[in-house]
Amino acid sequence: MSELVLQHGCAKGGEPYVPQVCRVIDVRDQTHDVKTIRVQTPEGGLPFERKPGQLAMVSLPPYGECMFAIASQGPDYLEFVIKRVGFVTERLHELRPGDEVGVRGPYGNWFPFDSARGRNLVFVAGGIGMPPVRSFIEYALEHRADYGRIDIVYSASTYDDLVYKDDLFQNWPKEPDTHVHVSVYHATDGDGWSGKVGYTAPYLKEVFAEEGLATDNAAAVLCGGPSLYRTCREALLELGFDPADVVTTLEARMKCGVGKCGRCNVGGVFICLDGPVFTEAELARIPR
Amino acid sequence: MPIAETAHEAQGQANEEFRPKILAFCCNWCTYAGADLAGLNRMNYPADVKVLRVPCSGRVNPQHVLRALQDGCDGVLVCGCHPGDCHYSTGNYYAKRRMMVFKRLLEFEGLPPERFQIRWISGSEAGKFRDTIVQVTDDIKKLGPMAADEPSQAVVAALRAKEGEL
Amino acid sequence: MIISKDNMGALADAIGATQTVYVPGTERAATRFVAHKKGEPVVLGGANVRMPPKDLLFPATEKMYRWKKHEGQLSLETEAAAHEPFTVLGVRPCDMASVAKLDLVFLTKGFVDEFYQARRDAATFVAVTCVDPDGDCFCEAMGVRLDAAPAADVLLVDRGGAYEAKPQTEKGEAAVAAWAEALGAGADAAAGDAVEAHCTLNPAAAKAEERLRAEDFDNVWHSVADYCLTCGTCTFECPTCYCFDISQDVRADEGARFRCWDSCMFTQYTLMAGNHNPRADRASRVRQRFMHKLRYFADRYGEGLCVGCGRCIRDCPAGVDIAAIIDAVATAPEHELTEAARTVQADEAKKEAAHV
């Protein structure tokens, strides 16, 4: 099994700060506070090519701009999955098809989809941590033969907060050797959830035990909020993953996107330029 | 500075007659009603005043006054119920104290007193509302646009020349 | 070329005939580089200017693009443009070193900052050797020499009553040739030996950087956080602090997006939507500032970010003293290793074992 290889600081050149105008072509509700927004150039094309895991800055004058992981890339559009948490995202939720926004990117590095070929993949995500991870899942399913067994462990606060329900419950389970494990933290009667209730880290261990999963020849991909990240990271290492086989995608407040403005650093590296994708082995060597 | 080319605008205004922009914060219960009554009675007053309805003169944050003056208004008027008549009993008493001190502070920084005025106008005082608007508009027209307040080069140079002044 | 110190005004006038020339002066309540006015005297010695020359390359507020919305259509127009040539006269070696560091930030690592580059290309830097470091200057400890400024186009070497102009780049050659022509042969004056000076303050920076690489100095950051105000004075006056924010000025359906200086000392600097803040407490922000200056930047670009100009010490309202902190780190009794350092050590041990 070859080592996972991540490139850092690989995004290069181009106009760093001025976005290109893009048109919103589709807005869909995912949950009560998450929407999917698709954009393309006014000419109907793809704004730029991205690799799974890369970021883009969506700019909505007059309110501001925010960095998002690009959830998906269609033939002629980019897709963002955006949760309403702050000032700009609230306004982004008011977008309708035909509205114009600015988009700049792609920024950052990508998931190690090349060097992970031949391995089993375990995706661990929580809440709005799914969209970045999904870009890799999508890629893996498109190149299904290149990868081994795929396990997706996904949790959200409630059933309603799960994003990509179509994929979780209909599309992905139909894919060959692809197993979806979903839990929610809180369930109430009549909310439509009859599955597992529990936090992600213990659930992850449970899934490993029940399914008899092994960590050799596997790679884990992790994304979620600070507490989920901490607990699941520990769980994965306890399960026997080598830190070099655990890949995570980080998030911070970002402004420039090109490693200049200074705020998204982890030690000496910038998440926007060198990240957002790191292996645990790399992160362990960086001071927090 | 506003994005609009202020210099250009100011020049245009100099050529024509100067039309000031005046913002009037009017309390919903008294002054706004007074303005309404002035309208019903078909009283004439300058259209240079833009009325902004607020629940109470106590709602007017002094920040709003300063921001308005910085962002293109040539004058600001704050109006409320007569003391004792506040719909919320006490709002205008607080506003009064606050505005008394804030007005003095702005004037201390050099703002001409006419640019920021406060008046109590009740719901039945349509005439007073009209007279106030006429008088405030008149005052501001005499002063000219905010840009006219800029200190002359001579004053600035004299001030800079006095070492240790700042 | 030798130029008498009395002739600095004439030199500035000569350069000023074709382009803006910035000289040390006083403006807006502080000494800084101000546009030279013809006929005014120019003095290059004495105390260094309080505000560094970084705003000539990286202004406190800089428009990046304008946007307009018309019937739902968005249009953008970049503000990036070539800059008029200008000269900065009398930059100290410490500040010149800071320009080299800003170059690393804005011109390397994948993306080139076009706004910075436009100004940088337009700039001619004339540095002057430093002969009067004060009690808070410690540039020598940070690897800066008082008698050299490799990043400058021209170096003026202080030789008592006169400066010797040494061109160091092509731009500098052209500039000095033009000066010689403008000032004529009369510019030559009796010159003594190059004046030598040294800093009296010499914190153990190399030792501190080495120890910051391995040990956990949380107690130091906490004790500094006990008196640091976390205001932005140090970062705004620092010649190398380059962090910026991107914000906007909105007028109805049009506006401009600009970048402006920001400070890692401020709470909202890292505040994320949803109110998570990775550096919410004062100590973590203090740590970030000093770690960035003394270690992170070195990790990334191969050299530290502090040039030892002493501005943050002189003007800190709370008495935070980076030189004292460097020494405190360098001389502290052994601290626990950081988790990262332990990992690195373990990895290396593993590698060695595999090798054997």
Next chain:
Amino acid sequence: MNDATQIVRERATALLADGTVAAVVGWAAGRGDHDRHVFVARTPEEAALLVADQYCGALAAKRVLSLLDEGKIALVARGCESRAVNRFMADRQLKRDQVHVIGWPCPGMLDPATGDALKRCTECQRRNPVLSDEVVGDPVPEPELDRFAELERFEQKTPEERRAFFQDMYESCIRCYACRNACPCCTCRVCFVDQERVGWMGEEFTADQARYYGTVRAFHTGDRCIECGECQRVCPQHLPLMLLMHKQVRDIDGLFGPYPGGGMEPEGPDPLRTYHTDDLEEFM
């Protein structure tokens, strides 16, 4: 070592040793002979580093607020610090039993660079602590100074001159927010300039934005200001910020007074947070 330093160290050591307080807020020496900075002593060993002499220019009081989680805090308090404690209590930032006040009748501070009296001490009206749990040394005579002298001189200027002066002042402001961070009245959880939402304040460094910040902050603290002058002391551009504060304090005294200044009493409404029905009327 002077007497005050000696006694402060002894008292701090005792208070820390017997567990009365978790920390003592005072000052310690820096690298230079006269460099002093605020210092938090948490152990008897650290207490030996405390200094109380004529170079302790900084206002130490605000540091107490960030330490309340650690337990009861002792504060070495001069007139200005003790007024700040009153200010905190009136602003519901602090309860009286959370702080142990070691009163220190102030000898008046000196500027470490020049050796002159510190500006903020030349405008002081209260050198003895207004409240304390114990006092270090004997009371000092209160100064008989006209703290409004500079203001009155300034008011002689024409409005145009004042306009030019403040334009210069706001152009010089670098918006480092040192004045806000040092001010004992500035205890808002989120300052209006830190609002994330667009429209509160522009981030561009212009005189307009600086004026907006400076004027609004001055007004927001105007009726609570304890006139410690710390804002002016910490300003890296040495801007005369106290002019704005003195102006308001004197106006309030004249209009709604008598008003001795903020922080003199532990309780009682601030002048702009109360009213009288018979207040002066000038907007009729």
